[in-house]
Amino acid sequence: MTKNNSKPFVIGVAGGSGSGKSTVTRQVLASIGPDRVAVVMMDDYYLDQSHMSPEERRKQNYDHPDAFDWPLMARHVASLRKGEAIEMPVYDFAADNRSQQTITVKPAPVVVVEGLYALYDPKLRNLMSLKIYVDTASDVRFIRRLQRDILERGRSTESVVNQYLETVRPMHKQFIEPTKRNADVILPHGANGPAVDIITTKVMSLMRDIEPR
Numbered sequence: 001m002t003k004n005n006s007k008p009f010v011i012g013v014a015g016g017s018g019s020g021k022s023t024v025t026r027q028v029l030a031s032i033g034p035d036r037v038a039v040v041m042m043d044d045y046y047l048d049q050s051h052m053s054p055e056e057r058r059k060q061n062y063d064h065p066d067a068f069d070w071p072l073m074a075r076h077v078a079s080l081r082k083g084e085a086i087e088m089p090v091y092d093f094a095a096d097n098r099s100q101q102t103i104t105v106k107p108a109p110v111v112v113v114e115g116l117y118a119l120y121d122p123k124l125r126n127l128m129s130l131k132i133y134v135d136t137a138s139d140v141r142f143i144r145r146l147q148r149d150i151l152e153r154g155r156s157t158e159s160v161v162n163q164y165l166e167t168v169r170p171m172h173k174q175f176i177e178p179t180k181r182n183a184d185v186i187l188p189h190g191a192n193g194p195a196v197d198i199i200t201t202k203v204m205s206l207m208r209d210i211e212p213r
Helices: 021-032 054-058 070-081 138-152 157-182 193-210
Strands: 009-015 037-041 086-092 097-105 110-114 130-134 185-187
Touching: 009 021, 009 070, 009 157, 009 193, 021 037, 021 110, 021 130, 021 193, 037 070, 037 086, 037 097, 070 086, 070 110, 130 157, 130 193, 138 157, 185 193
Parallel strands: 009 110, 009 130, 037 110, 130 185
Antiparallel strands: 086 097
């Protein structure tokens, strides 16, 4: 646990679906050490929809900023900054709803907030020490999303394509891509190794100043 007189280094990792955000997070974990990093996954902060029928849930636009529980996410990141553990929700993509489970996330010297809209909300951005936008070509992002949703989320090819055309692509252009303006660092061509190496080296250098000796 971090001491009260020190604040963890909070990194926001944003970018379109399939851009390589998770790759950046994994490389940060590998470089700094998983025991020294707390990860907050924005995908798990979709609003609870227990009051809706399965049919209603399927019709929701999950690529719009209003689909997320912003107050809960901001409270959780603020708690981690204060050295407090959180109970992160778990989202069930097959059911299109938040599950009954939670994951205990313990405070750590580095906190990574990863998600489509990680750089969208001003309150969340104000809690960050470093803001990263992962910029990847749209065709590459679509192929990655197609593979992931079929293999990991049980979706059909037709449903993935329809969702991409109806909401993913227009929401990316309208809401996600403009958040590049809020980034301290933009990673071109996705999670390229040299850029991530520079970032992790810088973070480790800063950690030496904030961690108790």
